[in-house]
Amino acid sequence: MSIEKTIPDFSRGQPCQGTGGVLPAIAQDAQSGQVLMLAWMDRIAWEETMATGQAVYFSRSRGQLWRKGETSGHRQQVEEVRVDCDADTILLKVRQTGAACHEGFKSCFFRRVDQEGHTTIADSRLVNPATVYGNQANQ
Amino acid sequence: MSIEKTIPDFSRGQPCQGTGGVLPAIAQDAQSGQVLMLAWMDRIAWEETMATGQAVYFSRSRGQLWRKGETSGHRQQVEEVRVDCDADTILLKVRQTGAACHEGFKSCFFRRVDQEGHTTIADSRLVNPATVYGNQANQ
Numbered sequence: 001m002s003i004e005k006t007i008p009d010f011s012r013g014q015p016c017q018g019t020g021g022v023l024p025a026i027a028q029d030a031q032s033g034q035v036l037m038l039a040w041m042d043r044i045a046w047e048e049t050m051a052t053g054q055a056v057y058f059s060r061s062r063g064q065l066w067r068k069g070e071t072s073g074h075r076q077q078v079e080e081v082r083v084d085c086d087a088d089t090i091l092l093k094v095r096q097t098g099a100a101c102h103e104g105f106k107s108c109f110f111r112r113v114d115q116e117g118h119t120t121i122a123d124s125r126l127v128n129p130a131t132v133y134g135n136q137a138n139q
Numbered sequence: 140m141s142i143e144k145t146i147p148d149f150s151r152g153q154p155c156q157g158t159g160g161v162l163p164a165i166a167q168d169a170q171s172g173q174v175l176m177l178a179w180m181d182r183i184a185w186e187e188t189m190a191t192g193q194a195v196y197f198s199r200s201r202g203q204l205w206r207k208g209e210t211s212g213h214r215q216q217v218e219e220v221r222v223d224c225d226a227d228t229i230l231l232k233v234r235q236t237g238a239a240c241h242e243g244f245k246s247c248f249f250r251r252v253d254q255e256g257h258t259t260i261a262d263s264r265l266v267n268p269a270t271v272y273g274n275q276a277n278q
Contacts, residue, residue, distance in 0.1 A: 007250070007252070007256075007258060014153055024163050024177055026165055026174060026177065028174055032172070033171070033172025033173070034172070035165060035167055035174065035230055037223065038163055038165065038223065038228040050252075050254055050256065051254075053254075080251060081251065081252040081253075082248035082249075082250060082251055082252065082261070083248070083250050083252055083258065084176065084177065084240075084247040084248050084250075085240050085241065085242050085244075085247045085249070085250075086247075089177040089247075089248075091174055091248045101223075101224050102224065103224050105224075108223035108224045108225075108228075109221040109222070109223050109228075109230045110221075110224070111146070111221060111222050111223075111224075112219060112220065112221055113146070113189075113220040113221065113222055114220075115189060115192075117146075117189065119146060119222065122221070
């Protein structure tokens with residue numbers, strides 16, 4: 001087995017529900033460079049992402065694969081994949097349909113924190129979450 | 140206590156060496172948008188970062204605060220701080236001196252992974268790690 005095949009190294013991941021470890025995965029807008037979200041991947045999510053070109057994560061709260069956008073339609077088409085020096089963090093450069101955030105913002109990082117620790121909403125909401133998700137779980 | 144003061148929520152963090160939880164912190168170049176690295180913060184690292192305007196992380200491997208650039212001089216001046224919707228991931232927009240990566244690359248994400256899982260080095264090395272760190276631990 002080539003060295004290249006050993007990355008990402010899920011054995012360095014956080015133990016999670018019998019997955020064999022989950023690693024943080026950053027989704028970044030491929031065009032604008034905006035950081036959209038951070039989620040988690042186990043090996044299965046990684047393999048499905050690589051095979052389909054659509055971002056698939058592992059939901060730690062639900063304990064199952066999370067095919068991003070399956071409910072909302074707000075999918076992430078993966079344009080480029082990177083791993084970091086320690087092979088324990090994944091970076092996806094994606095084309096985001098609609099809003100990455102379940103609160104209706106393009107990016108989950110819509111809150112700025114000032115030096116005193118106070119937050120302000122620094123971005124504009126793209127969509128109304130109620131119209132996207134209805135009563136379903138956030139996906 | 141205002142709601143704003145409760146973020147980030149370290150109680151949602153990964154348990155780590157009696158810290159009360161560590162959360163992932165993404166460092167992004169404030170100007171270019173390049174994602175530089177992912178590290179971890181406990182509450183002490185967060186508070187020192189906010190107080191000093193210099194990125195401070197918690198090294199999970201060394202079990203101690205990691206004042207980024209203390210050895211290498213490759214500091215990160217924090218220009219903006221964001222938290223995500225769940226208040227469990229931190230995004231720092233920074234001005235990076237030199238290379239963020241201990242391997243001498245501007246970004247730790249210097250390896251691209253193709254669909255077959257093979258990696259290539261996609262960036263150029265900025266500095267020779269040996270000249271920066273000598274025999275010291277990577278910082």
